[in-house]
Amino acid sequence: xxxxxxxxxxxxxxxxxxxxxxxxxxxxxxxxxxxxxxxxxxxxxxxxxxxxxxxxxxxxxxxxxxxxxxxxxxxxxxxxxxxxxxxxxxxxxxxxxxxxxxxx
Amino acid sequence: xxxxxxxxxxxxxxxxxxxxxxxxxxxxxxxxxxxxxxxxxxxxxxxxxxxxxxxxxxxxxxxxxxxxxxxxxxxxxxxxxxxxxxxxxxxxxxxxxxxxxxxxxxxxxxxxxxxxxxxxxxxxxxxxxxxxxxxxxxxxxxxxxxxxxxxxxxxxxxxxxxxxxxxxxxxxxxxxx
Numbered sequence: 001x002x003x004x005x006x007x008x009x010x011x012x013x014x015x016x017x018x019x020x021x022x023x024x025x026x027x028x029x030x031x032x033x034x035x036x037x038x039x040x041x042x043x044x045x046x047x048x049x050x051x052x053x054x055x056x057x058x059x060x061x062x063x064x065x066x067x068x069x070x071x072x073x074x075x076x077x078x079x080x081x082x083x084x085x086x087x088x089x090x091x092x093x094x095x096x097x098x099x100x101x102x103x104x
Numbered sequence: 105x106x107x108x109x110x111x112x113x114x115x116x117x118x119x120x121x122x123x124x125x126x127x128x129x130x131x132x133x134x135x136x137x138x139x140x141x142x143x144x145x146x147x148x149x150x151x152x153x154x155x156x157x158x159x160x161x162x163x164x165x166x167x168x169x170x171x172x173x174x175x176x177x178x179x180x181x182x183x184x185x186x187x188x189x190x191x192x193x194x195x196x197x198x199x200x201x202x203x204x205x206x207x208x209x210x211x212x213x214x215x216x217x218x219x220x221x222x223x224x225x226x227x228x229x230x231x232x233x234x235x236x237x238x239x240x241x242x243x244x245x246x247x248x249x250x251x252x253x254x255x256x257x258x259x260x261x262x263x264x265x266x267x268x269x270x271x272x273x274x275x276x277x278x279x280x281x
Contacts, residue, residue, distance in 0.1 A: 001218040006158070063245045064264055072267050076138055077227075077241040086137050086229045086236070089145065090111050093133065096147050097206050 001045050001052075015044045108172055111231070112202050113151055118234045119172060125165045126156035128222045129238040130214055130247065132259065137229045138241045144266060146259070150209065154239070156219045157212040159192050165210060166198070174200040174208070215250040217243055 002012050013023040016037075025031035033041075035049075042049045062070045108115045120127055129137065131152035139145040155165050166176050166183065176183045177199055178191060191198065195213035214222070217239075226237040239247075245263065248256040 001220075061246075063242060063249060063260075064267070068271050069264060069267055072271050073242060073245070076140075076267075079140075080138050080227050080229070080241070083228045083230050083235070085231070087231050088142060089133075089136050089139070089229075090113050090231050092136070092142050092145055093113060093148075093151065094111065094206075097149055100147075100149055101205055 001047065005045060007045075012041070012044055016040055108174075108202055112174075112204075112206055113208070114231050114234050116169065116172060116174075116200075116208060117231070117236050119168050120153075120165065121235060123164060123168050125168060126161050126219070126223065127153045127165070127237065128219070128226045129236060130154045130211065130222065130244055134238045134244050135241065135263070137227075137236070137238045146262070149207075151207070152209045152211055154211045154214050154219060154222060156223070157192055157195060159189050162192050162198070162210070162212065163188055169200045169208075174202055176200050215247045217247060 002009060009023060009027075010020050013020045016023065022031065026033050026037075038049045038052060042052055045052070063073060064070055117127075119125075128134075129152070131150055132146055132148040133151045136145045136148070155162055166185075166188065169176050178196055179199075183191070183198065192212060197212065198210040200208045200210060222239040222243055223237070225240055227240060229236045229238055238244075245260065248260055
């Protein structure tokens with residue numbers, strides 16, 4: 001998020017008056033963060049504290065309830081690791097477009 | 105046939121790759137690249153590209169799309185070049201439309217993930233030799249979960265049902281043990 005705002009981690013730490021290592025530890029969840037610090041980080045990054053929390057807690061939870069489903073998901077993801085050819089995806093998109101687009 | 109060729113999606117992606125526009129395919133179209141075949145893909149007319157939301161990157165994306173003959177706009181109408189910094193600042197969505205009415209959405213924000221987080225472990229698929237950067241499947245699904253719109257919830261239920269069909273049945277315990 002800092003990068004999107006043209007800031008480096010070091011610049012954010014400087015604005016917060018922290019050492020870079022402390023900020024990294026907070027980012028990695030290795031160091032607890034007070035509500036006051038959360039609000040200050042949000043202010044520096046021009047976002048809401050809620051957005052910061054969503055990015056950490058919201059994305060850590062598994063997608064589905066049930067280990068078997070999440071294992072099946074991981075297997076599907078792993079099967080796509082080596083740049084598979086997917087021309088058929090575009091062929092399908094174009095076919096759907098021809099079929100469903102509103103008549104002009 | 106226009107300069108967009110038979111597959112405008114591939115033409116745009118190849119052009120973005122060549123010109124250094126930073127993007128990741130997201131949304132249902134991104135999820136479809138992980139399907140094992142057309143029978144496990146989800147019909148959609150959306151094609152969403154999450155482009156790095158910097159003025160420089162978005163300006164380059166818009167320039168390339170216009171050069172390819174697409175019309176670029178926002179929800180408010182045609183895009184005024186002078187308004188681009190405000191569009192980026194407010195993370196508004198841009199649309200790029202081909203003369204045939206095929207639309208590509210340029211998203212400047214997605215639920216749950218900043219651009220760098222999706223780009224850093226994006227998976228590269230290929231389409232007739234063109235590399236296509238697609239967000240990790242788990243992240244694309246989590247983003248839908250976080251967006252939590254009715255259509256996202258409905259899609260996740262359908263995806264879960266489809267995934268469930270592909271889980272091998274657990275071996276039954278022998279009655280003799």
